[in-house]
Amino acid sequence: MAHMTGATIVIAALLRVIVPLLKSQMLKGMWTKAPKWLRPIILCGIACTLGFADALALGTSIPNAMISALAAVGVAVTSYETGKGMKLPKKPESIGK
Secondary structure, three states, X not given: OHHHHHHXXXXXXXXXXXXXXXXXXXXXXXXXXXXOOOHHHHHHHHHHHHXXXXXXXXXXXXXXXXXXXXXXXXXXXXXXXXXXXXXOOOOHHHOOO
């Protein structure tokens, strides 16, 4: 159980790193070119691939690895949306307006 929690956190962190790479010009803006309906599927595919690799490497059960990988998608999306909603304005005097 503790490994699955750790795997969820690691996969979520990797997703938070991978998405900016997909948006970068190094990969020609693959993320922005993909239709919006396809983006969650891309995230789930990446997370399940990482979870499957984790299950094979450590010999844990594959269904548990898939559950932790899909939970990681939820964690990554939630942390991204929370960070986006918590952005502070660049000028401090516009906070109260």
